[in-house]
Amino acid sequence: MHEYSIVASLIDLCEKEAKKHHAKAIKSLTISVGRLSGIEIHFLEQCFDTFKEETICHDATLSIELCEVVLLCASCHEKSIVEKNHFICPKCYSEDVAMIGGQELHVKSIEIIEE
Numbered sequence: 001m002h003e004y005s006i007v008a009s010l011i012d013l014c015e016k017e018a019k020k021h022h023a024k025a026i027k028s029l030t031i032s033v034g035r036l037s038g039i040e041i042h043f044l045e046q047c048f049d050t051f052k053e054e055t056i057c058h059d060a061t062l063s064i065e066l067c068e069v070v071l072l073c074a075s076c077h078e079k080s081i082v083e084k085n086h087f088i089c090p091k092c093y094s095e096d097v098a099m100i101g102g103q104e105l106h107v108k109s110i111e112i113i114e115e
């Protein structure tokens, strides 16, 4: 279960942040997830709600933003956003493209509640 380990490391990160800022709790956590990251968003949310109970995140809300899949064309060097999973450059129709975004998971912000 990939999602469990993601949630565990997110909570870990929150605990470190809270300690650094002497916060008593985490208010919210915003992450961005690539559309092709393979992460099940609903499952990730469920995991977070299950795991957070005994942690600094017990009252925290998790917001997840989906990131588009971005291609870089090797022929014309144009960056484009993939729609409907067509891995073709929309400018020159080359299939020689590399995925440069859409598989990542980033923490965008952590909001803390100070003492």
Ligand SMILES: [Zn+2]
Binding pocket: 073, 074, 075, 076, 077, 078, 089, 090, 091, 092, 093, 094
């Ligand atoms: Zn192109």
